[in-house]
Amino acid sequence: MNSADVGARRRLIVMQRLRERRRRLGLTQKQVVSRLGRLGVLTTNKALSSLEHGAGLDVAKLPELAHALECTVTYLLGMTSDPRSWAPDSPASAQQQAARDPAAATRPRVAVGSREGWARRPDLAHRPANTPAGLVNSLPPTRNQPPHA
Incomplete structure (x- = not known):
């Protein structure tokens, strides 16, 4: 896989994780924008929607996005399946996660x-x-x- 493919894949993972995490917490985009505002990141619902759809991702804002969504940057980057974990999953724990979530293979x-x-x-x-x-x-x-x- 070339570096462009890796970059595209990572952007898509972040996009999916942002949207999934917000929904899992039961937050609206407006609520996430308010949380980001309290952290000093001024944005709009439209800009957050764009992020959730893969446009305009700024890696400098990942720590604030993670804080607003009560997860780690490692989780947003798709390196761990646990939103609270900073340590990347080992290959064995990724297999265990797949065993716990068999529907993941059909997503x-x-x-x-x-x-x-x-x-x-x-x-x-x-x-x-x-x-x-x-x-x-x-x-x-x-x-x-x-x-x-």
Whole structure:
């Protein structure tokens, strides 16, 4: 896997972890924005939504995001399955986690393309015309998005 693929994969992991953690805590985006504001990070609901959808990720804000979401940076980076753990999971503990959560194997995965820096997220319903046909998402178009041929 080349460095562009690794970078794309890490961004997608952070994006998923941000959204999943906020939802697991039962927080709205507005509540997370308020928590970030108390930590000195001024942002908006729209900006947080963009982060949760993979746009505009600033690694300098990861510590504040982790604090607001009551987890560690290690968790946001996908290096541990425990939101409270700073230590990365060992390969053995990752296997134990898979045994405890068999549904994890069936969750949507991200397809990383051969084009440098290009990746498809499983929740995007359409693709730009210049993307490789082999990486098309099979989900139906979402509201306000015309289908692309």
